[in-house]
Amino acid sequence: MEKKTRITFIEGERIELLPLNPENVKIHARWANDPKTRLYTQNVFPVSHEDLKKRLDQTQERPKRDIFFEIYHKELDKIVGFVEFHNINYINHAANLSVVIGEKEIWGNNLGTEAAKQMIKYGFEELNLVKITASTLKPNKGACRMLEKIGMKLELVLKNQTYFDGMYVDELNFCISREEWEQTNK
Amino acid sequence: MGLKMTEEKKDREDKKEEDDVFPFIEGESIDLVAGNSKWANLSCKWRNDPKVRHYARNIWPQTLEEVKKRFEPLPDNQMRDSIKFTIYHKQSKRPIGRIGFSRIDWVSKNANIFAMIGEPEYWGKGIAGEASRLVINYGFTELNLHKIYSGVFTPNKRSLRAAEKLGFEKEGVLKEEMYVDGQYHDVHRFALFKRDWEMKDE
Numbered sequence: 001m002e003k004k005t006r007i008t009f010i011e012g013e014r015i016e017l018l019p020l021n022p023e024n025v026k027i028h029a030r031w032a033n034d035p036k037t038r039l040y041t042q043n044v045f046p047v048s049h050e051d052l053k054k055r056l057d058q059t060q061e062r063p064k065r066d067i068f069f070e071i072y073h074k075e076l077d078k079i080v081g082f083v084e085f086h087n088i089n090y091i092n093h094a095a096n097l098s099v100v101i102g103e104k105e106i107w108g109n110n111l112g113t114e115a116a117k118q119m120i121k122y123g124f125e126e127l128n129l130v131k132i133t134a135s136t137l138k139p140n141k142g143a144c145r146m147l148e149k150i151g152m153k154l155e156l157v158l159k160n161q162t163y164f165d166g167m168y169v170d171e172l173n174f175c176i177s178r179e180e181w182e183q184t185n186k
Numbered sequence: 187m188g189l190k191m192t193e194e195k196k197d198r199e200d201k202k203e204e205d206d207v208f209p210f211i212e213g214e215s216i217d218l219v220a221g222n223s224k225w226a227n228l229s230c231k232w233r234n235d236p237k238v239r240h241y242a243r244n245i246w247p248q249t250l251e252e253v254k255k256r257f258e259p260l261p262d263n264q265m266r267d268s269i270k271f272t273i274y275h276k277q278s279k280r281p282i283g284r285i286g287f288s289r290i291d292w293v294s295k296n297a298n299i300f301a302m303i304g305e306p307e308y309w310g311k312g313i314a315g316e317a318s319r320l321v322i323n324y325g326f327t328e329l330n331l332h333k334i335y336s337g338v339f340t341p342n343k344r345s346l347r348a349a350e351k352l353g354f355e356k357e358g359v360l361k362e363e364m365y366v367d368g369q370y371h372d373v374h375r376f377a378l379f380k381r382d383w384e385m386k387d388e
Contacts, residue, residue, distance in 0.1 A: 061264055062265075062267075063265055063293060065265070090265055091328075091330050092330070093295075126293075128293050128294065128295065
Protein backbone atom coordinates (compact mmCIF):
# COMPACT_ATOMS: atom_id res chain seq x y z
CA MET A 1 0.00 0.00 0.00
CA GLU A 2 1.14 3.48 -0.78
CA LYS A 3 2.52 5.31 2.22
CA LYS A 4 0.70 8.56 2.73
CA THR A 5 2.95 11.61 2.76
CA ARG A 6 2.85 13.50 5.98
CA ILE A 7 2.98 17.28 5.87
CA THR A 8 5.16 18.47 8.73
CA PHE A 9 5.15 22.11 9.74
CA ILE A 10 7.08 21.97 13.02
CA GLU A 11 9.43 19.18 13.99
CA GLY A 12 9.76 18.18 17.64
CA GLU A 13 11.47 15.39 19.53
CA ARG A 14 8.69 12.86 19.89
CA ILE A 15 6.03 14.75 17.98
CA GLU A 16 5.45 16.85 14.90
CA LEU A 17 2.90 19.57 14.31
CA LEU A 18 0.98 19.17 11.08
CA PRO A 19 -1.57 21.38 9.38
CA LEU A 20 -5.09 19.96 9.63
CA ASN A 21 -5.74 17.02 7.35
CA PRO A 22 -9.44 17.03 6.44
CA GLU A 23 -9.33 13.23 6.22
CA ASN A 24 -8.81 13.19 9.98
CA VAL A 25 -12.01 15.00 10.78
CA LYS A 26 -13.55 11.80 12.15
CA ILE A 27 -10.71 11.38 14.62
CA HIS A 28 -11.21 14.95 15.80
CA ALA A 29 -14.94 14.27 16.11
CA ARG A 30 -14.23 11.21 18.26
CA TRP A 31 -12.11 13.32 20.64
CA ALA A 32 -14.65 16.14 20.71
CA ASN A 33 -17.36 13.69 21.84
CA ASP A 34 -15.30 11.46 24.12
CA PRO A 35 -16.76 11.83 27.65
CA LYS A 36 -13.42 11.99 29.37
CA THR A 37 -11.65 14.25 26.90
CA ARG A 38 -14.54 16.61 26.40
CA LEU A 39 -14.91 17.12 30.12
CA TYR A 40 -11.77 19.26 30.23
CA THR A 41 -12.21 20.92 26.85
CA GLN A 42 -15.68 21.93 28.01
CA ASN A 43 -17.56 20.51 25.06
CA VAL A 44 -21.04 20.26 26.53
CA PHE A 45 -22.79 19.80 23.21
CA PRO A 46 -22.57 16.84 20.86
CA VAL A 47 -20.38 17.56 17.84
CA SER A 48 -21.15 16.06 14.43
CA HIS A 49 -18.57 15.59 11.67
CA GLU A 50 -20.22 18.39 9.81
CA ASP A 51 -20.05 20.74 12.79
CA LEU A 52 -16.39 20.02 13.15
CA LYS A 53 -15.65 20.30 9.45
CA LYS A 54 -17.17 23.74 9.50
CA ARG A 55 -15.25 24.79 12.59
CA LEU A 56 -11.96 23.53 11.24
CA ASP A 57 -12.55 25.01 7.82
CA GLN A 58 -9.24 26.62 6.92
CA THR A 59 -9.84 30.07 5.59
CA GLN A 60 -7.71 32.00 3.15
CA GLU A 61 -7.65 34.84 5.60
CA ARG A 62 -4.21 36.42 6.10
CA PRO A 63 -2.94 37.01 8.64
CA LYS A 64 -4.68 34.07 10.28
CA ARG A 65 -6.73 34.75 13.39
CA ASP A 66 -6.69 31.09 14.39
CA ILE A 67 -3.87 28.65 13.77
CA PHE A 68 -4.52 24.96 14.23
CA PHE A 69 -2.11 22.00 14.17
CA GLU A 70 -2.55 18.29 14.61
CA ILE A 71 -0.11 16.67 17.02
CA TYR A 72 1.46 13.70 15.30
CA HIS A 73 3.22 11.08 17.45
CA LYS A 74 6.27 9.79 15.58
CA GLU A 75 6.60 6.46 17.35
CA LEU A 76 2.90 5.64 17.34
CA ASP A 77 2.66 6.95 13.77
CA LYS A 78 -0.71 8.62 14.29
CA ILE A 79 -2.22 11.89 15.39
CA VAL A 80 -2.89 12.04 19.11
CA GLY A 81 -4.27 15.54 19.66
CA PHE A 82 -4.16 19.14 18.55
CA VAL A 83 -2.77 22.56 19.49
CA GLU A 84 -4.22 25.88 18.56
CA PHE A 85 -3.73 29.62 18.78
CA HIS A 86 -7.05 31.35 18.75
CA ASN A 87 -8.07 34.97 18.67
CA ILE A 88 -4.64 36.17 17.62
CA ASN A 89 -4.69 39.91 18.10
CA TYR A 90 -2.29 41.63 15.69
CA ILE A 91 -2.53 45.01 17.38
CA ASN A 92 -1.67 43.75 20.86
CA HIS A 93 0.33 40.85 19.46
CA ALA A 94 -1.26 38.43 21.87
CA ALA A 95 -2.87 35.04 21.40
CA ASN A 96 -4.60 32.33 23.38
CA LEU A 97 -3.09 28.87 23.35
CA SER A 98 -4.88 25.59 23.82
CA VAL A 99 -3.55 22.06 23.81
CA VAL A 100 -5.57 18.86 23.77
CA ILE A 101 -4.30 15.30 23.81
CA GLY A 102 -7.28 13.44 22.46
CA GLU A 103 -6.00 9.91 23.07
CA LYS A 104 -6.55 9.53 26.80
CA GLU A 105 -4.50 6.31 26.98
CA ILE A 106 -1.33 8.32 26.54
CA TRP A 107 -2.08 11.12 29.01
CA GLY A 108 0.70 11.76 31.50
CA ASN A 109 3.53 11.44 29.00
CA ASN A 110 4.23 15.17 28.69
CA LEU A 111 3.23 15.18 25.05
CA GLY A 112 1.07 18.25 25.61
CA THR A 113 4.05 19.94 27.25
CA GLU A 114 6.20 19.28 24.22
CA ALA A 115 3.55 20.53 21.81
CA ALA A 116 2.89 23.66 23.89
CA LYS A 117 6.61 24.45 23.98
CA GLN A 118 6.80 24.24 20.19
CA MET A 119 3.80 26.52 19.87
CA ILE A 120 5.24 29.12 22.24
CA LYS A 121 8.51 29.18 20.30
CA TYR A 122 6.59 29.47 17.05
CA GLY A 123 4.41 32.25 18.48
CA PHE A 124 7.30 34.37 19.75
CA GLU A 125 9.86 33.71 17.05
CA GLU A 126 7.75 33.48 13.93
CA LEU A 127 4.50 35.29 14.66
CA ASN A 128 6.18 38.10 16.64
CA LEU A 129 3.75 37.74 19.56
CA VAL A 130 4.59 39.48 22.84
CA LYS A 131 2.16 37.63 25.13
CA ILE A 132 0.62 34.20 25.08
CA THR A 133 -2.24 33.28 27.38
CA ALA A 134 -3.92 30.00 28.25
CA SER A 135 -6.83 29.20 30.48
CA THR A 136 -7.91 26.10 32.29
CA LEU A 137 -10.20 24.99 35.10
CA LYS A 138 -9.02 24.52 38.65
CA PRO A 139 -9.86 20.78 38.78
CA ASN A 140 -7.67 20.16 35.70
CA LYS A 141 -4.51 19.64 37.76
CA GLY A 142 -2.65 18.10 34.83
CA ALA A 143 -3.13 21.18 32.68
CA CYS A 144 -2.09 23.52 35.51
CA ARG A 145 1.11 21.55 36.03
CA MET A 146 1.77 21.51 32.31
CA LEU A 147 1.31 25.29 31.99
CA GLU A 148 3.69 25.90 34.88
CA LYS A 149 6.21 23.50 33.42
CA ILE A 150 6.34 25.45 30.15
CA GLY A 151 7.00 28.68 32.08
CA MET A 152 3.52 30.15 32.29
CA LYS A 153 2.43 32.06 35.37
CA LEU A 154 -0.99 32.32 36.92
CA GLU A 155 -2.28 35.77 36.07
CA LEU A 156 -5.93 35.84 36.99
CA VAL A 157 -8.53 33.71 38.75
CA LEU A 158 -12.15 34.01 37.73
CA LYS A 159 -14.07 32.78 40.74
CA ASN A 160 -16.74 30.15 40.08
CA GLN A 161 -16.73 31.13 36.44
CA THR A 162 -17.55 27.78 34.89
CA TYR A 163 -20.09 25.08 35.54
CA PHE A 164 -18.06 21.89 35.36
CA ASP A 165 -19.15 18.35 36.15
CA GLY A 166 -21.99 19.34 38.44
CA MET A 167 -20.51 22.37 40.19
CA TYR A 168 -19.12 25.84 39.73
CA VAL A 169 -15.34 25.96 39.56
CA ASP A 170 -12.66 28.64 39.15
CA GLU A 171 -11.21 29.43 35.76
CA LEU A 172 -7.48 30.03 35.90
CA ASN A 173 -5.75 32.27 33.39
CA PHE A 174 -2.06 31.76 32.76
CA CYS A 175 0.31 33.84 30.67
CA ILE A 176 3.87 34.22 29.50
CA SER A 177 5.49 37.29 27.99
CA ARG A 178 8.22 37.24 25.39
CA GLU A 179 10.75 38.70 27.86
CA GLU A 180 10.05 35.94 30.37
CA TRP A 181 10.35 33.31 27.69
CA GLU A 182 13.59 34.74 26.29
CA GLN A 183 15.21 34.72 29.73
CA THR A 184 14.99 30.97 29.94
CA ASN A 185 15.11 30.01 26.28
CA LYS A 186 17.80 32.15 24.71
CA MET B 187 -34.48 85.32 -6.98
CA GLY B 188 -33.83 82.02 -8.72
CA LEU B 189 -30.12 82.40 -8.07
CA LYS B 190 -30.74 83.00 -4.39
CA MET B 191 -32.87 79.89 -4.24
CA THR B 192 -30.10 77.74 -5.67
CA GLU B 193 -27.61 79.28 -3.28
CA GLU B 194 -29.81 78.44 -0.36
CA LYS B 195 -30.25 74.96 -1.67
CA LYS B 196 -26.50 74.60 -2.03
CA ASP B 197 -26.01 75.84 1.53
CA ARG B 198 -28.45 73.25 2.76
CA GLU B 199 -26.61 70.55 0.86
CA ASP B 200 -23.31 71.69 2.31
CA LYS B 201 -24.83 71.60 5.75
CA LYS B 202 -26.10 68.11 5.06
CA GLU B 203 -22.68 67.01 3.87
CA GLU B 204 -21.07 68.40 6.97
CA ASP B 205 -23.54 66.50 9.14
CA ASP B 206 -22.38 63.10 8.04
CA VAL B 207 -18.64 63.72 8.12
CA PHE B 208 -17.39 62.03 11.26
CA PRO B 209 -13.71 62.79 11.85
CA PHE B 210 -11.70 59.76 12.93
CA ILE B 211 -8.53 61.77 13.58
CA GLU B 212 -8.64 65.51 14.12
CA GLY B 213 -5.96 67.86 12.88
CA GLU B 214 -5.53 71.64 12.66
CA SER B 215 -6.56 72.45 9.13
CA ILE B 216 -7.79 69.00 8.17
CA ASP B 217 -9.51 65.95 9.61
CA LEU B 218 -9.03 62.35 8.56
CA VAL B 219 -12.33 60.63 7.95
CA ALA B 220 -13.44 57.20 6.76
CA GLY B 221 -14.01 56.83 3.05
CA ASN B 222 -17.55 57.43 1.88
CA SER B 223 -18.95 56.04 -1.37
CA LYS B 224 -20.55 59.41 -2.14
CA TRP B 225 -17.01 60.66 -2.78
CA ALA B 226 -16.33 57.97 -5.38
CA ASN B 227 -16.79 60.47 -8.23
CA LEU B 228 -14.28 62.79 -6.68
CA SER B 229 -11.82 60.01 -6.01
CA CYS B 230 -12.18 58.90 -9.61
CA LYS B 231 -11.45 62.42 -10.81
CA TRP B 232 -8.26 62.57 -8.71
CA ARG B 233 -7.07 59.20 -9.92
CA ASN B 234 -7.38 60.21 -13.55
CA ASP B 235 -6.26 63.83 -13.25
CA PRO B 236 -3.02 64.12 -15.31
CA LYS B 237 -1.33 66.43 -12.82
CA VAL B 238 -2.25 64.35 -9.78
CA ARG B 239 -1.64 60.95 -11.28
CA HIS B 240 1.81 61.97 -12.46
CA TYR B 241 3.03 61.97 -8.85
CA ALA B 242 0.66 59.32 -7.53
CA ARG B 243 1.88 57.08 -10.37
CA ASN B 244 -1.47 56.00 -11.77
CA ILE B 245 -0.76 54.94 -15.31
CA TRP B 246 -4.03 53.15 -15.93
CA PRO B 247 -7.31 54.85 -16.70
CA GLN B 248 -9.80 54.11 -13.96
CA THR B 249 -13.53 53.90 -14.48
CA LEU B 250 -16.03 55.05 -11.90
CA GLU B 251 -17.15 51.43 -11.49
CA GLU B 252 -13.64 50.36 -10.50
CA VAL B 253 -13.26 53.21 -8.06
CA LYS B 254 -16.65 52.45 -6.51
CA LYS B 255 -15.48 48.91 -5.75
CA ARG B 256 -12.80 50.37 -3.51
CA PHE B 257 -15.46 51.74 -1.21
CA GLU B 258 -17.20 48.39 -0.70
CA PRO B 259 -17.16 47.10 2.86
CA LEU B 260 -14.69 44.37 3.79
CA PRO B 261 -15.79 40.86 4.61
CA ASP B 262 -16.18 40.23 8.33
CA ASN B 263 -13.32 39.02 10.46
CA GLN B 264 -10.60 40.11 8.15
CA MET B 265 -7.45 41.94 9.11
CA ARG B 266 -7.20 44.55 6.42
CA ASP B 267 -3.94 44.94 4.55
CA SER B 268 -4.60 48.61 3.95
CA ILE B 269 -6.24 51.45 5.88
CA LYS B 270 -7.33 54.52 3.97
CA PHE B 271 -8.64 57.89 5.03
CA THR B 272 -10.12 60.79 3.17
CA ILE B 273 -8.43 64.11 3.94
CA TYR B 274 -11.20 66.57 4.72
CA HIS B 275 -10.39 70.27 4.64
CA LYS B 276 -12.10 71.86 7.61
CA GLN B 277 -12.35 75.44 6.43
CA SER B 278 -13.53 74.75 2.91
CA LYS B 279 -15.58 71.78 4.15
CA ARG B 280 -14.61 69.40 1.41
CA PRO B 281 -12.55 66.30 0.78
CA ILE B 282 -9.26 67.12 -0.91
CA GLY B 283 -7.27 63.89 -0.93
CA ARG B 284 -6.49 60.45 0.40
CA ILE B 285 -3.92 59.15 2.84
CA GLY B 286 -3.22 55.88 4.61
CA PHE B 287 -1.27 52.67 4.88
CA SER B 288 -1.02 49.92 2.29
CA ARG B 289 0.78 46.58 2.29
CA ILE B 290 0.40 46.27 6.07
CA ASP B 291 2.41 43.34 7.39
CA TRP B 292 0.78 42.55 10.73
CA VAL B 293 3.43 40.08 11.84
CA SER B 294 6.53 42.12 11.06
CA LYS B 295 4.58 45.26 11.97
CA ASN B 296 5.43 47.46 9.03
CA ALA B 297 3.45 49.29 6.37
CA ASN B 298 3.80 51.54 3.37
CA ILE B 299 2.46 55.08 3.82
CA PHE B 300 0.90 56.87 0.88
CA ALA B 301 -0.65 60.32 0.54
CA MET B 302 -2.32 62.13 -2.30
CA ILE B 303 -3.74 65.63 -2.41
CA GLY B 304 -6.18 65.40 -5.30
CA GLU B 305 -6.90 69.12 -5.54
CA PRO B 306 -3.72 70.82 -6.81
CA GLU B 307 -4.83 74.20 -5.39
CA TYR B 308 -4.05 72.77 -1.94
CA TRP B 309 -0.53 71.77 -2.86
CA GLY B 310 2.38 73.49 -1.14
CA LYS B 311 0.40 74.39 1.98
CA GLY B 312 1.84 71.76 4.26
CA ILE B 313 -1.36 69.75 4.24
CA ALA B 314 0.22 66.46 3.19
CA GLY B 315 2.77 66.98 5.97
CA GLU B 316 0.08 67.56 8.56
CA ALA B 317 -1.94 64.57 7.38
CA SER B 318 1.20 62.40 7.34
CA ARG B 319 2.05 63.31 10.93
CA LEU B 320 -1.46 62.35 12.02
CA VAL B 321 -1.38 59.05 10.19
CA ILE B 322 2.16 58.20 11.38
CA ASN B 323 1.14 58.87 14.97
CA TYR B 324 -1.92 56.68 14.47
CA GLY B 325 0.26 53.91 13.00
CA PHE B 326 2.65 53.88 15.93
CA THR B 327 0.31 54.57 18.84
CA GLU B 328 -2.84 52.74 17.75
CA LEU B 329 -1.79 50.09 15.25
CA ASN B 330 1.43 49.28 17.12
CA LEU B 331 3.56 49.40 13.97
CA HIS B 332 7.33 49.06 14.22
CA LYS B 333 8.33 50.63 10.93
CA ILE B 334 6.70 52.85 8.33
CA TYR B 335 8.21 53.15 4.90
CA SER B 336 7.69 54.91 1.65
CA GLY B 337 9.22 55.00 -1.81
CA VAL B 338 9.85 58.27 -3.63
CA PHE B 339 11.00 58.47 -7.22
CA THR B 340 13.75 61.01 -7.88
CA PRO B 341 11.95 63.78 -9.77
CA ASN B 342 9.40 64.07 -6.96
CA LYS B 343 11.47 66.66 -5.06
CA ARG B 344 8.54 67.74 -2.93
CA SER B 345 7.99 64.23 -1.55
CA LEU B 346 11.71 63.73 -0.95
CA ARG B 347 11.81 66.89 1.14
CA ALA B 348 8.59 65.97 2.93
CA ALA B 349 9.95 62.52 3.84
CA GLU B 350 13.09 64.05 5.34
CA LYS B 351 11.11 66.68 7.22
CA LEU B 352 8.98 63.97 8.79
CA GLY B 353 12.10 62.27 10.13
CA PHE B 354 12.29 59.45 7.62
CA GLU B 355 15.75 58.18 6.83
CA LYS B 356 16.88 56.88 3.49
CA GLU B 357 17.32 53.13 3.57
CA GLY B 358 18.49 52.63 0.06
CA VAL B 359 18.11 53.47 -3.58
CA LEU B 360 16.47 51.14 -6.06
CA LYS B 361 18.19 51.82 -9.33
CA GLU B 362 16.04 52.57 -12.36
CA GLU B 363 13.07 51.12 -10.57
CA MET B 364 10.35 53.19 -12.15
CA TYR B 365 9.55 54.08 -15.72
CA VAL B 366 8.14 57.60 -15.74
CA ASP B 367 7.55 59.81 -18.76
CA GLY B 368 9.79 57.97 -21.13
CA GLN B 369 12.70 57.15 -18.86
CA TYR B 370 13.75 55.09 -15.88
CA HIS B 371 14.10 56.76 -12.50
CA ASP B 372 15.62 55.69 -9.20
CA VAL B 373 13.32 55.10 -6.26
CA HIS B 374 14.53 56.22 -2.85
CA ARG B 375 13.18 54.11 -0.07
CA PHE B 376 12.63 55.94 3.20
CA ALA B 377 11.79 54.44 6.56
CA LEU B 378 10.81 55.67 10.00
CA PHE B 379 11.03 53.52 13.13
CA LYS B 380 8.75 53.81 16.11
CA ARG B 381 11.67 54.45 18.50
CA ASP B 382 12.85 57.44 16.42
CA TRP B 383 9.35 58.85 16.16
CA GLU B 384 8.84 58.60 19.93
CA MET B 385 12.13 60.42 20.56
CA LYS B 386 11.18 63.15 18.13
CA ASP B 387 7.86 63.57 19.91
CA GLU B 388 9.40 64.15 23.32
